[in-house]
Amino acid sequence: MKLYRYLTGPDDVEFCKRVSSALNKGWELYGSPTLSFNGKSVIAGQAIVKEAEGEFSDDIDLPNM
Numbered sequence: 396m397k398l399y400r401y402l403t404g405p406d407d408v409e410f411c412k413r414v415s416s417a418l419n420k421g422w423e424l425y426g427s428p429t430l431s432f433n434g435k436s437v438i439a440g441q442a443i444v445k446e447a448e449g450e451f452s453d454d455i456d457l458p459n460m
Contacts, residue, residue: 398445399425400457406430406439417443420460 402417404410418424425442432438447460 396447396449396451398447398451398455398457398460399442400444401440401442403438403440406437410439414441414443421445422460 400417400422402410402413404413414424422443422445425444429440430437431440445460
């Protein structure tokens with residue numbers, strides 16, 4: 396099965412660490428990052444995907460895959 400996540404958060408070092416952590420768990424970048432402004436700070440977004448064994452279920456814990 397193919398899994399999909401979209402990570403978002405303030406464009407800071409913590410966001411970069413979250414993306415790096417996911418990459419080191421086997422996730423791959425999907426498309427280009429996005430940036431938006433909420434009137435207070437810049438918000439970054441990055442889609443990631445991962446191939447995994449099994450069938451999809453609503454019980455899948457995506458952040459810990």
